Every structure is written in C-alpha cells, then in structure tokens.
Amino acid sequence: xxxxxxxxxxxxxxxxxxxxxxxxxxxxxxxxxxxxxxxxxxxxxxxxxxxxxxxxxxxxxxxxxxxxxxxxxxxxxxxxxxxxxxxxxxxxxxxxxxxxxxxxxxxxxxxxxxxxxxxxxxxxxxxxxxxxxxxxxxxxxxxxxxxxxxxxxxxxxxxxxxxxxxxxxxxxxxxxxxxxxxxxxxxxxxxxxxxxxxxxxxxxxxxxxxxxxxxxxxxxxxxxxxxxxxxxxxxxxxxxxxxxxxxxxxxxxxxxxxxxxxxxxxxxxxxxxxxxxxxxxxxxxxxxxxxxxxxxxxxxxxxxxxxxxxxxxxxxxxxxxxxxxxxxxxxxxxxxxxxxxxxxxxxxxxxxxxxxxxxxxxxxxxxxxxxxxxxxxxxxxxxxxxxxxxxxxxxxxxxxxxxxxxxxxxxxxxxxxxxxx
Amino acid sequence: xxxxxxxxxxxxxxxxxxxxxxxxxxxxxxxxxxxxxxxxxxxxxxxxxxxxxxxxxxxxxxxxxxxxxxxxxxxxxxxxxxxxxxxxxxxxxxxxxxxxxxxxxxxxxxxxxxxxxxxxxxxxxxxxxxxxxxxxxxxxxxxxxxxxxxxxxxxxxxxxxxxxxxxxxxxxxxxxxxxxxxxxxxxxxxxxxxxxxxxxxxxxxxxxxxxxxxxxxxxxxxxxxxxxxxxxxxxxxxxxxxxxxxxxxxxxxxxxxxxxxxxxxxxxxxxxxxxxxxxxxxxxxxxxxxxxxxxxxxxxxxxxxxxxxxxxxxxxxxxxxxxxxxxxxxxxxxxxxxxxxxxxxxxxxxxxxxxxxxxxxxxxxxxxxxxxxxxxxxxxxxxxxxxxxxxxxxxxxxxxxxxxxxxxxxxxxxxxxxxxx
Numbered sequence: 110x111x112x113x114x115x116x117x118x119x120x121x122x123x124x125x126x127x128x129x130x131x132x133x134x135x136x137x138x139x140x141x142x143x144x145x146x147x148x149x150x151x152x153x154x155x156x157x158x159x160x161x162x163x164x165x166x167x168x169x170x171x172x173x174x175x176x177x178x179x180x181x182x183x184x185x186x187x188x189x190x191x192x193x194x195x196x197x198x199x200x201x202x203x204x205x206x207x208x209x210x211x212x213x214x215x216x217x218x219x220x221x222x223x224x225x226x227x228x229x230x231x232x233x234x235x236x237x238x239x240x241x242x243x244x245x246x247x248x249x250x251x252x253x254x255x256x257x258x259x260x261x262x263x264x265x266x267x268x269x270x271x272x273x274x275x276x277x278x279x280x281x282x283x284x285x286x287x288x289x290x291x292x293x294x295x296x297x298x299x300x301x302x303x304x305x306x307x308x309x310x311x312x313x314x315x316x317x318x319x320x321x322x323x324x325x326x327x328x329x330x331x332x333x334x335x336x337x338x339x340x341x342x343x344x345x346x347x348x349x350x351x352x353x354x355x356x357x358x359x360x361x362x363x364x365x366x367x368x369x370x371x372x373x374x375x376x377x378x379x380x381x382x383x384x385x386x387x388x389x390x391x392x393x394x395x396x397x398x399x400x401x402x403x404x405x406x407x408x409x410x411x412x413x414x415x416x417x418x419x420x421x422x423x424x425x426x427x428x429x430x431x432x433x434x435x436x437x438x439x440x441x442x443x444x445x446x447x448x449x450x451x452x453x454x455x456x457x458x459x460x461x462x463x464x465x466x467x468x469x470x471x472x473x474x475x476x477x478x479x480x481x482x483x484x485x486x487x488x489x490x491x492x493x494x495x496x497x498x499x500x501x502x503x504x505x506x507x508x509x510x511x512x513x514x515x516x517x518x519x520x521x522x523x524x525x526x527x528x529x530x
Numbered sequence: 531x532x533x534x535x536x537x538x539x540x541x542x543x544x545x546x547x548x549x550x551x552x553x554x555x556x557x558x559x560x561x562x563x564x565x566x567x568x569x570x571x572x573x574x575x576x577x578x579x580x581x582x583x584x585x586x587x588x589x590x591x592x593x594x595x596x597x598x599x600x601x602x603x604x605x606x607x608x609x610x611x612x613x614x615x616x617x618x619x620x621x622x623x624x625x626x627x628x629x630x631x632x633x634x635x636x637x638x639x640x641x642x643x644x645x646x647x648x649x650x651x652x653x654x655x656x657x658x659x660x661x662x663x664x665x666x667x668x669x670x671x672x673x674x675x676x677x678x679x680x681x682x683x684x685x686x687x688x689x690x691x692x693x694x695x696x697x698x699x700x701x702x703x704x705x706x707x708x709x710x711x712x713x714x715x716x717x718x719x720x721x722x723x724x725x726x727x728x729x730x731x732x733x734x735x736x737x738x739x740x741x742x743x744x745x746x747x748x749x750x751x752x753x754x755x756x757x758x759x760x761x762x763x764x765x766x767x768x769x770x771x772x773x774x775x776x777x778x779x780x781x782x783x784x785x786x787x788x789x790x791x792x793x794x795x796x797x798x799x800x801x802x803x804x805x806x807x808x809x810x811x812x813x814x815x816x817x818x819x820x821x822x823x824x825x826x827x828x829x830x831x832x833x834x835x836x837x838x839x840x841x842x843x844x845x846x847x848x849x850x851x852x853x854x855x856x857x858x859x860x861x862x863x864x865x866x867x868x869x870x871x872x873x874x875x876x877x878x879x880x881x882x883x884x885x886x887x888x889x890x891x892x893x894x895x896x897x898x899x900x901x902x903x904x905x906x907x908x909x910x911x912x913x914x915x916x917x918x919x920x921x922x923x924x925x926x927x928x929x930x931x932x933x934x935x936x937x938x939x940x941x942x943x944x945x946x947x948x949x950x951x
Contacts, residue, residue, distance in 0.1 A: 130868065134891060213913050219902060221912055226894075228924050311924055332753065332925045353947040360949035447551065469942050470555060473647075481640060481945025490950070491642055491941065492634050503649050503732055503938040504753045505926040517924040520912065521890050524902025526774040528781035529911070 114294060118302045121290050122257065122309035125230045128287035129255035133227045135283070137204040140251055143284050144200050148193035150278035151243060151271070155189050161270035162239065169263060177367075181237045182264055192240045192271075195495070196247045202494040205512045206253045222521045227253035229311035231515060232303065234259045234325055236317035239267035246275055246289055248497055252515040255288035257310060259303055261317075262295040269293065304329035314498055314510075334510065336501035338425040339369030339453035341483040344442040344468070345389075346459035347380035353480060354458040355389055360482040361456070363396045367427045369499065370454050370486040374422060374432045376442045379405070382435045386410050390433075398429045405435035422449040439464055443471045450474060452501045454486035475501055475508035535715060539723045542711050543678065543730035546651045549708035550676035554648045556704070558625040561672055564705050565621050569614035571699030572664060572692070576610050582691035583660065590684060598788075602658045603685055613661045613692075616916070617668045623915040626933045627674040643942045648674035650732035652936060653724065655680045655746055657738035660688035667696055667710055669918055673936040676709035678731060680724055682738070683716040690714065725750035735919055735931075755931065757922035759846040760790030760874040762904040765863040765889070766810075767880035768801035774901060775879040776810055781903040782877065784817045788848045790920065791875050791907040795843060795853045797863045800826070803856045807831050811854075819850045826856035843870040860885055864892045871895060873922045875907035896922055896929035 151158070162184040169179050208225040215221065231254045233245045242258060249256035260268040272291040279286060292299055304313075307330045315325040319337050326333045343361050345354045361372035377385060382405070390400055390410045401417040402410075414433075421432040422445070436442045439457075446455050456478035457468040465479045476486040486509065488496025493511030500506045506514035572579070583605040590600050629646040636642065652675045654666045663679060670677035681689040693712040700707060713720055725734075728751045736746040740758050747754045764782050766775045782793035798806060803826070811821055811831045822838040823831075835854075842853040843866070857863045860878075867876050877899035878889040886900045897907040907930065909917025914932030921927045927935035 130892070130894065133894070215911070215913055219906060219911075229894075327751070330748070332923075334925075350947070356947060356949055364950055465944075471551070473551065473554070473650075474940065476941040476943060478943045479945060481943060481948045482950055484950040485640060485943060485945075485948070486941075490636070490640075492636055502753075504755075507938050508941045517928050519895065520897040520907075520929045522897060522899045522902060522906060523886075524900060524906075526771070526777060527902045527906070528777055529785055529903055529905040 115302050122306040124287040125255040125257050125290050126309040128285040129229045131285045132288045133253045141200045144196045146278045147275050148196040150274045151193045154274045158270050161266040164266040192243045199247045199251045205516045220523045225516045228517050230255045232257045232310045232313040234315045236261040239264050242268045242271040252512045257290045259292040265295050307331045334500045336499050338451050340373050340425050340451040342374045342446050342455045343372050344376040344457045347378040348461040349458040357482050370483050376436050402433040406433045454483040456483050536723050543727040545708040546676040546678050546711050547730040549706040550650045552706045553709045554674045562621045565617045567699045568696050569617040571695045572614045575695045579691050582687040585687040613664045620668045620672045626937045641944045646937045649938050651676045653678045653731045653734040655736045657682040660685050663689045663692040673933045678711045680713040686716050728752045755921045757920050759872050761794050761846050761872040763795045763867050763876045764793050765797040765878045768799040769882040770879040778903050791904050823854040827854045875904040877904050
C-alpha cells in the first residue's frame with residue numbers, strides 16, 4: 110500500500126476524531142441552524158451540482174454502466190430539492206443527544222442516569238446515489254457525530270460537489286469542519302486503508318450491494334452495522350382473509366420489487382391453498398410476476414409455473430419473480446423463514462390472534478408483521494423521520510436505523526461523598 | 531488445525547444455535563425454576579466440586595502459578611454457597627425478554643412495538659474463576675440465550691465439575707441442554723476454532739486479562755464486547771470539599787486496588803494543590819500507596835515521590851501505586867482523561883454544579899462520577915442485580931453489562947390490511 114495515501118487518510122481520520130469531541134458538545138440550535146444552511150446551499154448551487162453530476166454521467170455512459178445505475182446517479186432540480194428537504198426534515202427530529210434514558214436512585218443515595226451520547230466518528234461507505242452524501246452528513250451532524258464518507262468512483266464528481274457545497278455553507282459557523290470528511294480517493298486501495306482506521310473510526314455503515322457490504326465486513330476490525338440482503342416472506346395462514354391476503358401480497362411483491370423489504374417468497378397453508386393460490390397467482394401474473402413454486406403449488410395451479418429449486422428459497426430476486434411454497438402448518442412456515450430468510454422482514458396474514466402471537470415470537474427477524482405488507486419496514490414509515498439504513502445484525506441496532514441508532518450512552522453518577530464499603 | 535477438533539466444535543456450535551431458538555421461547559417461570567434447581571445442585575454437590583477443584587489446585591502448585599491466581603481458583607464451602615446465591619439472585623431480576631420498549635401508533639393505523647428479544651448464542655471466554663461458569667450459564671439462561679463457554683486450562687476440572695452439576699440438575703426439565711455448552715479443549719487451537727464460529731455464535735464476551743481480550747478481539751469476526759483495562763481518574767477541582775475529596779480518593783485507590791474501577795491517576799487543580807496535596811499524599815502513604823507525580827506535585831510535596839514518566843499516565847497499575855498530576859483548569863483535566871484514560875470510569879470532586887456539568891458532558895467514558903468513588907462502577911452497585919462484565923466499547927453496550935445487555939430487540943408491526951401507497 111502507498112505510504113503517502115495511508116498517511117493522508119490517517120491524518121484525516123485523526124482530525125475527524127478530535128473534531129468529534131467538539132461535535133458532541135454542540136447545542137441543538139447550532140446543529141439545526143447548520144442543517145438549514147446546508148439545505149439552502151444545495152438549492153442555491155443547483156447549477157454547479159448538475160454540472161459536476163454531468164461529468165459522472167458522461168463517465169457512466171462512456172463506460173456503459175447500466176441504465177438503473179445511471180438513473181440512481183442522476184441529479185436534477187427535483188432531486189436536489191428532495192436532498193434539501195431531507196435536511197430540513199432532520200431539523201424537526203428530536204435531538205437524541207443528552208436524552209436521559211433512565212434514572213435510578215440507589216439506597217445509598219447515589220443518583221444514576223443513563224444518558225444518550227454521540228458515538229464519535231461514523232464511517233459511511235456507499236455506492237452511486239449522491240444524495241447519500243448530504244443525508245449522511247446531516248444525520249451524523251444532528252446526532253453529534255463526525256462523518257467520514259467514502260463514495261464510489263462512479264459518483265465522485267457529484268459527491269465532491271455536494272460536499273463542497275456543504276463545507277462552504279458551514280465555513281463561517283461554529284461547526285468544526287474536520288468533523289465532515291469525504292475521501293477523495295475512491296479506489297479499493299483507499300478503502301483498504303480506511304478500513305484499518307479502527308483507532309479513529311467508531312462505526313462503519315456500508316450502503317450498497319451485497320458485494321460491497323461483504324467486502325467491508327470481512328476487511329475491518331471496526332464495528333460494522335449492515336444488512337446483506339432482504340429475503341422477505343409473507344405467510345398466508347389457513348385463518349387468513351383471502352381478500353386482504355391478496356392485496357397485501359401484491360403490495361409486498363409488486364409496489365417496488367427492487368428494494369430490500371419487497372417479498373421474495375410466499376408461503377401458503379395447505380388448507381387454504383386450493384382456494385387462495387389460483388386467484389393469487391392470477392393476480393401476480395397480471396402484474397407480470399414470474400412464479401417459481403414447489404410441487405404442491407404446481408399441483409394446484411398447473412399452467413406456466415416453473416419449479417423452484419433449493420437455491421430459490423435463499424434468493425433475493427429484487428425483481429418481478431416470486432418463489433411460492435405450500436406448508437403443512439404455521440410451525441413449518443416459521444422454520445422455513447428462520448432457515449432460508451435473511452432475518453429482515455417477514456409477515457403473516459391471519460385472523461387468529463394466538464397464531465399471530467406464535468409467529469411474532471418465533472420468527473427471528475428484525476421486523477415481523479401481522480396483516481400488513483413487509484414494504485412498511487422503513488425508518489420513515491416507523492416514524493423515525495429519517496433512515497441511515499436497515500440492520501439485520503443483532504448487536505447495537507436492529508431493523509430501520511435512524512438518529513437514536515447513531516448514539517450510545519454513558520452513566521452519570523451523582524453523589525454526596527459516598528464511598529464503597 | 532485439526533479437522534476433527536474443528537468438526538467437533540462446529541457440531542456443538544450448531545447445536546447451540548438450534549437450541550437458542552427454543553431458549554428464546556421459554557417462560558420466565560421455567561427459567562426461574564431451572565436457576566433454583568442449579569443452585570440446589572451446586573450446594574448438594576459441594577464435596578464433588580471441591581474434589582475436582584483440588585485437581586486444578588494441584589496442577590497450579592506443581593506449575594508454580596501465582597498465589598493470586600491460586601486464590602481466584604480455589605473453591606470452598608463459602609464460595610460454592612456464593613455461586614448458588616448468585617443464581618438465586620437472578621431469579622429475582624426481571625426477565626428482560628418480551629419487554630415492550632416502545633409502542634408507536636402511526637397515522638395509517640399501524641401499531642409498531644419495539645420488543646426485547648434474546649440475542650442467540652453468547653460465547654464466554656474466561657480465565658481462572660470457576661464461578662464464572664455458573665454465573666454465565668445463569669445469566670444466559672435468564673435472558674433466553676444459549677451459552678457457549680470456554681474456560682482456561684488452569685480451571686478445567688473445576689469448570690467441568692460445575693458444568694456437570696448444572697447439566698445433571700436440568701436433565702429432567704424442559705431446558706434444551708444443547709443450549710449450555712462447555713468446550714472441553716482448553717488450548718489455543720480450540721480457541722482459534724471457536725473464534726471462527728461466526729455462523730453460529732452471535733456475540734463473544736471475553737473475561738480475563740488484557741492479553742486474552744486482545745487475542746480474542748483480533749482473531750474473530752464475531753462481535754466482541756469488552757474492556758481492555760481501567761485507567762480511572764479522580765479530578766479534585768479547586769471547588770472541592772477537601773475532606774470529601776480525601777475520603778473519595780482513598781476509597782477509589784485503596785479499598786480494592788486490583789480491580790478495573792480503582793483509581794490509577796489523581797488530577798488536582800493548581801489552586802487547591804498546596805492545601806490538598808500534602809494531606810492527601812500523607813493519607814495515601816499511610817495506606818502504603820506509592821506515588822508517581824509530575825514536577826508541580828513534587829514541588830509541593832518533596833519527600834519520597836518518584837517522578838512520573840509519560841508511560842505512567844497510560845498505566846493500569848492494579849496495585850498500590852498512584853500517578854498524580856497538577857492541572858491548570860478543568861479543561862486540562864478533561865483533556866488528560868480523554869487522552870490517557872481508557873474510557874472506563876472517571877470522577878470529579880467539586881461543589882460547583884456548572885463545573886460538574888461540564889466534566890460530565892465532556893469526559894468520554896462509560897461512567898462519569900461527581901463527588902463519589904469510581905469504585906461504584908459495577909452492575910450490582912447500579913442495581914442491575916448481576917453483572918456479565920463492563921464494556922468500554924461504545925456499540926451495543928457501554929459500562930456495566932447485565933441481563934438487558936444480553937438482549938436485542940425486534941419490531942412487531944400489527945395492521946388491519948394496510949398496504950404501502
């Protein structure tokens with residue numbers, strides 16, 4: 110590895126760490142003012158942002174990147190406005206720093222408070238979407254953390270432009286600018302070096318495809334919060350309302366198939382299968398969904414259904430494809446989900462409260478749903494006001510992550526001279 | 531590495547993972563009954579436990595292990611009774627599993643509950659003290675987790691004896707015995723293999739010396755919660771009550787110097803130094819404490835005080851040695867603690883509320899104290915009823931860790947057919 114690049118990155122990380130202490134002491138008013146200034150700067154610099162974005166788009170076209178990626182990469186007036194609005198939304202969210210989570214008074218008179226505090230330096234490693242730059246700077250700022258960002262090569266001009274706008278907007282204010290870092294080197298070597306900064310970076314949140322996330326998790330000793338994929342299930346119980354089940358399954362599969370909380374597998378109780386599957390599969394086919402099913406399903410609906418392979422049960426299609434299986438009972442549905450799922454978001458449709466309770470308790474996923482769509486697994490939908498990502502890990506944060514999940518806590522103990530006997 | 535040993539350990543880990551699902555579903559009554567049965571079994575098998583413990587003590591004597599280690603290793607009637615009592619204490623602690631942390635009702639009618647759940651399989655890697663075996667089995671059981679233990683070679687017979695007692699006591703009951711595993715191989719090879727079980731083990735808590743903990747943290751991809759050391763400070767402000775400061779500092783340094791929450795460095799404001807240091811240092815010397823101080827301290831108290839080196843400020847003595855420094859102001863005390871400390875437990879003695887607030891906010895440690903002794907940084911003293919360890923990490927758990935820290939959460943979302951627009 111290049112020693113010079115190593116030293117450069119270490120210097121930035123060290124600066125971010127020092128600045129994170131100042132960040133942790135900022136008042137809510139100061140942070141909210143900064144968010145508003147940032148939002149204003151983005152809107153006022155639309156022309157500059159779009160000009161720099163064009164350079165990335167040019168590169169993408171020359172290198173024949175996929176149209177989906179080019180779409181994610183593109184900045185226009187509407188999207189820049191949305192980035193600014195997202196920062197203004199953060200102003201409205203309650204500042205988590207300083208919240209007293211719990212107070213205990215001990216028999217010896219000690220008063221023990223568990224108080225929410227920032228984590229320190231948050232590393233965000235992401236791909237393509239330039240709005241991640243402003244979103245993550247905003248979220249880290251509001252939660253009193255320093256942000257250390259590393260974007261992808263494909264969006265390097267756009268990310269730098271957003272970063273420059275933000276820094277310029279904050280230049281005359283009290284925010285320590287060292288607390289906002291964007292790594293200008295976008296290659297793997299820089300990433301490798303960044304992942305070794307465990308002395309300075311307290312947490313990494315990778316945002317992108319499974320390949321990027323696995324690479325990050327496997328090459329660092331810094332704690333990583335992540336989700337690899339969302340293999341989400343909807344289980345239609347024998348006690349389901351068929352009309353409701355049809356609406357929920359269509360929503361979970363079709364409303365936005367390319368996202369992690371879309372349904373990938375539908376499980377159906379055998380006692381409702383004959384009545385439910387023909388109408389449901391007809392609905393799905395009308396929406397252009399390809400079905401891959403087990404033999405029991407194919408015995409009921411015979412036309413145009415591919416046989417699912419063992420591999421299909423593990424698959425995150427992110428597309429208009431659905432695997433379907435008939436199960437003997439709720440226990441088998443739960444076991445299927447715990448075996449093949451990704452512990453992301455799974456739903457049951459049932460009118461039986463006892464069955465729902467069994468499912469909710471036994472399915473080991475970050476979000477479990479009764480009589481609604483897995484598509485609701487989302488920070489905005491949960492009322493968090495913002496989302497840094499979704500975690501399928503179990504430590505620190507699980508499910509949609511927002512400002513609270515960017516904090517830790519400390520114990521504050523107040524005495525009057527007590528000593529330990 | 532031996533393939534056979536690898537396969538053995540993987541089989542155990544896989545069994546623990548499967549059993550952890552059953553554990554997560556157990557009722558509080560069932561878990562409490564098991565804790566009582568375990569406590570009874572320990573007391574009823576005193577003779578057996580002490581006989582097996584003798585084999586470890588024999589080995590320790592033959593290999594001339596330190597008398598401190600032999601003391602920690604020794605089981606007697608009183609200590610076995612204490613192990614049983616500790617399990618009975620856990621019966622009294624509230625079961626954290628199933629607790630609803632927060633309920634939100636959304637505008638669309640969805641009810642979102644954040645519910646506490648077990649983590650899964652907890653790996654505990656520990657040295658010498660055989661009571662850790664029963665404590666950790668009890669804590670994991672009460673929190674609905676599977677426990678996978680690996681003790682040290684020096685206590686292998688004692689640990690196995692405790693484990694055998696527990697397993698025999700639970701044999702006829704509903705607890706899945708696969709959820710309690712003790713690795714019989716105690717060597718480094720077994721540890722290496724164990725650390726690779728990231729598919730099955732959800733969290734590792736190492737308990738022991740800094741060497742063991744660093745080894746664990748550096749050789750696994752499983753999340754580790756730990757503290758390396760406790761370099762704890764007491765800062766005596768210019769606004770301190772001198773009598774109170776003397777009592778607090780003596781308690782923090784002398785009451786039990788060999789533990790992680792004992793004071794290692796005393797910081798004194800320059801305006802109180804001339805009045806405070808002579809009496810304080812006299813107190814400390816009378817208790818047999820060796821002082822290593824900066825030049826400003828040595829200008830005030832001239833006799834028999836060694837000069838502190840830069841290295842001393844980082845040192846966890848775990849002994850009757852104290853480093854002492856005079857500081858110009860509170861800011862300098864805070865900077866000293868954030869620079870040289872280990873983010874464990876740090877105290878200020880002051881009658882000035884504003885100064886106390888500044889210290890509490892800016893010192894980045896898991897526990898911060900005003901007008902009391904750092905020795906109170908402890909799960910029992912905080913009212914948790916039990917302690918798995920203390921974390922100086924910032925992710926997931928910080929400070930004393932008890933049952934709640936052995937849990938995660940999931941979101942339970944209840945709808946009436948809502949779909950996402």
